[in-house]
Amino acid sequence: MENQNSFFEKVYEVVRRIPYGRVTTYGIIAEYLSSKGSARMVGWALNSSKYHLDDIPAHRVVNRKGLLTGKKYFGGHHTMADLLQSEGIEIVDDCIQHLERVLWVPGTDTKPMD
Template identity: 40%
Template sequence: MSKIDKEAFTQAVYDIVRTIPHGRATSYGAIAKAVGYYNMSRLVGRVMSECNSSITNIPAHRVVNSQGILSGKDAFGDSSEMQELLEAEGVIVSNNKIKNWKTVFWNPLDEINI
């Protein structure tokens, strides 16, 4: 595996996350694929946990695991904040999982030209 440029990777992740539409969500893996690093979903998760959404306006609450589970909720100050932000956009969350995940899921490879 080639060494990645973490700064460029982080910027690419942020650029994609900023394009996720209101009321939709995507997965760490889908973002990793979109930036060309298919096996780097955990690194995407780490980047999301460090982005400080309230300052950067990066909608990290719209990025969840591949089953629609709010696995990154602890990165938010209040563990219910991620769910509250999604619900404010009309996304239904039950037991820390997005309902109708297949409908809510936004695939950057299908939606944007990179």
């Protein structure tokens, strides 16, 4: 089974589930993984993500303040901010505006019940 499910695999899975035009935070993912406090590892995992697949929209993951902390790691022509803005997210000075509007939380997208 591919149940190796390292901490990283879990992170990738969640990040892949982030819908278009939405973002989430490291802390939320960490907490969702019951690894509260290990938010650093979430970002760490994403860094390693590039060694796995490109299907991981890491640009949709920001820190608590909505600040694009990992944009520097986007060694590419498109920066995190550009990608996010391309999805309709408003960003100013590398900081997501109305974060609360675009914030997506795993397990909250399905709207379990009324």
